[in-house]
Amino acid sequence: MAVDGGPELVQLLTPEGVLVEHPDFALALDDDEWRTRYEHLVMVRRLDAEATALQRHGELGLWAPCQGQEAAQVGAALAMRPTERIFPTYREHGMAYVRGVDPVTLLGLFRGTTLGGWDPAEHGFNLYTIVIGDQTLHAVGYAMGAQRDGAAEGVLVCFGDGASSQGDVAEAFVYAAVNDAPVVFFCQNNQWAISEPLERQTRIPLFKRAAGYGFPGVRVDGNDVLAVQAVVTAALERARAGRGPTLVEAFTYRMGAHTTSDDPTRYRTTAEGEAWRLKDPIERVRAHIVRSGIADAAWLGEVEQRAEALGEHMRSACRAMPDPAPASMFEHVYADAHPVIDRERQWLVTYLAGFTDAPTAGAGAGVG
């Protein structure tokens, strides 16, 4: 059972909420910045809990909870400039939140009322990727594009401990290394790939793999929002300066199920969950800001109310999202009109028109 990140773990805020120094990494935040971080973490946890509940009520087909990984996601996203691109997996709701993607849009994706969901250019946040590891290569190619534009721009790509076993990820490491691609490989090691523990994927700490590819690797406490931001900031600066990739392993824990279809009690102990609960990413920030007088009970209450309002917004907006028309499935298969698609759409529209209870306003409507 992996709970302890070992001596090489970069930490700046302990689980007890005490600031500590590190020889290589530092970051000073003002009071406003501390409050922003706390509020982000609380909102993301709420967003995640609300979506999980909506799935339980049959409103979403599926949800992949990010509970426990809020600090890793918020810290990394805050380290980036808003124009720098993030390539997520399917679990980066915290990054989506920081990048201004309306949580309701995330719900639409998991409810099946939208494809893609948001504009990656507007949010600097690429679309969710399901096939494990694919996006690491996309990020490298994208970063090489930025390199050729002469932009001092970094790119960050997320992947999991499980994904670290995929050939695509190893190939992305090689490709980024030989091209000095300005990319940060951000691995959220949440200790599990569905039911498989980290030991099924590796015999050395994941961050140490970077050495074999010829670039630096750092292990950071993924439940420490301050340390994550500091470490990712340093990696991005290196990338922007043309010095190539970095592997950042955020050592964290998937507190919830893999997805709402999963039951983790089948394969892991409650003792492990309890041990990690003591390292909760939100509690330590709360302890710090309360103890140092950055926040008082009244302000914490206001944050609670804003989280409650977000939950309410998500519940009502989710149920109000319109179902796409059946023929909408033919949109976007090709960029332009295509004879096979046209024929199939025509067939479906005619066929559905033969039913008394066909979604009449729907069938065919909204087809571009």
Add this chain to the structure above:
Amino acid sequence: MSARRSPTARSGARATAVAPPPPPDDAAPTSPEPEAGPRTLTYREACREGIRAAMLADERVFLMGEDVGMYGGCFGVSMGLLEQFGPERIRDTPLSESAFVGAGIGAALGGMRPIVEIMTVNFSLLALDQIMNTAAALQHMSGGQFHVPLVIRMTTGAGRQLAAQHSHSLEGWYGHIPGIRIVAPATIPDAYGMLATALADPDPVLVFEHGGLYNASGELPAGAGAVDLDTAAVRRPGTDLTLITYGGTLPMVLEAAERLAAAGVDAEVLDLRTLRPLDDVAILGSVRRTHRAVVVDEGWRTGSLSAEVAARITEHAFYDLDAPVARVCSAEVPMPYARHLELAALPTLEGVVAAAERVLRGGA
């Protein structure tokens, strides 16, 4: 306007959870003796009992894949097998399809009898090089010195709201490749009995288990065991037309045949069972009797298995036909995620009945 219910009409609550964990009692080890008398099993249990029997019968057999151990496989097929056989023979692999298919090839070359589980057919594409360039070609390229007795099981098909990267039916596509054998068990005896034959085969065999069938239940007769991988099976004899299908669409096609029977049409239902090689004798024999055929295939129409079957009928039984062959396939789009869109993209009972009626009218 007919009063039939649209296959895409929404009914109340949205989708249930994807791939719900099987009920807890599912994990209870069942009797390992296949000879124990007739039993009612789910398709999932039949797959599991097939694996269990194969592992008891031959020490060289082992299972590997993602989450097959403690978790019992992402669709619950291997539940309880880790407890019985231990981690040497029920192996959770690192998350890399190419690695465990490639390692399976190596193990098979070394004399083992690996069963490799790939979560879904879409992820088999990460191992396509190993499957096609190596497993399928090695027998030939070694001048017959190497056999690759590898069995790859994977879940195929849609209907569970798993969207465009988990839900396709690519078995027809694999059926294009010389050097491998492709089977699609659609019944309990086949889910149980095909595995033993596949393991005994000196060549690689791909077993496609349709995700929509896992919860279906049926009887495994007393003494059930290995079944052949060469022939198609008539699941319902009939005289007026032949409905040809395989895998996940078989239950729906049988229902369509009953619907047609109520309207006075006697349809024969042919389950292809083995997709490479195709059983031409059974296909052509049935069509020569009924003179009409509808092919139902969850794959995409263009270049599909249904195209191959229709072409063979046209090549060899053209003058026996009273109407052009009809096909019912999935819409040629990446599989949608929303439940009602997914249903609209898939072959439906109504679509099969309509195609049958059209063929009975002479194709008009």
